[in-house]
Amino acid sequence: MAEKTPVRIAFVDDDEHLLSSHRRNFARLRPAWDAAYFNDPYKARDAISADSGIHAAVLDIHMPGMSGLELAAELRRLRSDLIIVMLTGYADLQSALLAVNELGVFRFYPKPTNLQTILEGLESEIEARQGHVEESLPTDFLDLFELGVVAVDDAMTILHMNAQAAELMRGSSLVKSGSQGKLILEPTPDGLAAFLHPPSNMTPRPHQSYAIERDGEKLSVLIRRVPKKTDGKTTFMVILVDPAQQKPPAIDDLMDLFGLTRSEAKLTQKLAEGLALDQAAELVGISHSSARTYLKTIFSKTGVNRQPQLMKTVLSSIPSLR
Known part of the structure; x- marks a missing residue:
């Protein structure tokens, strides 16, 4: 009887500390599996696309040069059979939906997620595919x-x-x-x-x-x-x-969601906490006149024209996910 081909997983992340952690823990958690590690998304793309023995790729979404979403799109084009998992330090729901719907990404995990959790998910999917179980539409990422x-x-x-x-x-x-x-x-x-x-x-x-x-x-x-x-x-x-259960959104969330600059997001966050404009300006470290100028731009970007509307819009947006 032919020996079963070992499962091979590729990890792609520009964070060398995380890759080192994976190297230390992978063999202990899955001694019968093999792994490849890449800190360059371009080298990872070439290696993974050329090696059909790699069953799955675990990609960081935020990498310089080529993002995880861009790499996933390339790999999906070159390897329709590849199981792709995305990791992100920013729980971006829109990217998650795009990754699942458009790129056929299997799971979308926030960083940090325990390696054991990722490997258990991959193991279940690989076993299902080897048993020819029909793949259902992945929705587990939403529960994160x-x-x-x-x-x-x-x-x-x-x-x-x-x-x-x-x-x-x-x-x-x-x-x-x-x-x-x-x-x-x-x-x-x-x-x-x-x-x-x-x-x-x-x-x-x-x-x-x-x-x-x-x-x-x-x-x-x-x-x-x-x-x-x-x-x-x-x-x-x-x-x-x-x-x-609402809390004012994090500054990075406000920047991502409404296209605010960091200073505008800081001011918006303080206003959402119920502070008056002059109090918010003092805490952010800007003058009252600058705050009034910022507020006009914030109104334009958020589609409102009064401060109460701004608070309602902000407090209806995504609470901090970080």
Whole structure:
């Protein structure tokens, strides 16, 4: 009987300390497996694409020269059979959805994630493929985030939903899954239809936030547009947040979400904490006149024109994931 080919895993990360940690622990955790390590995404692309014996690649999403998403796209084009796992220090939901939907990424883990957890997931997938088990649509990555996350199409048909969203739906009268698998928000937010289906002569907004309230119950909803490049269709990431558990978003989240500069994000964060503009300016270390100038730019980038609207928009956005 022929000897079974050992499982081979490639790790690609520009963090040498992390690669060294993997080297130390991999042999102990999976002594029958082999591993290859790369700190250069270009060398990794050439080596992995040329070696069909590599079963899976674990990629860092943030690398200089070529990002993990770009490397995943290249590897998917060259190796349709490759199992790809993404690691990121920034829990970027839009990148996660793109990675799963567009690039066929198997799992999306935040850094740091225990190596044992990653290897257990890979082992289950490799065994399933070797047993010719039909692959189901991967949704496990959504459960990594402490938010209710629902992916929908432009008809609000639910494509993916994490455990947190399901739990929130069970306890809320403001959001539910309809009989035809559609996400239903009650009452329907004003402007939702226009956001999902903007007029052809208007540039689609990348995100929109809503505050739903009825009979004393409240729900914050952030919807992010996620273009699908392969077929021209658009999906949406719906993030459901219980206002009672909200915290002001992290500065990096505000920068990523609204395109703010770091100074603008710092000022916005302080305003979201309920501080007056002059108090926020003092803590950020800018003059009151500079703060007023920043605020005009912040209003423009977030699509509001008053400070109370800004606070509602910010507090309806993604709480800190870092």
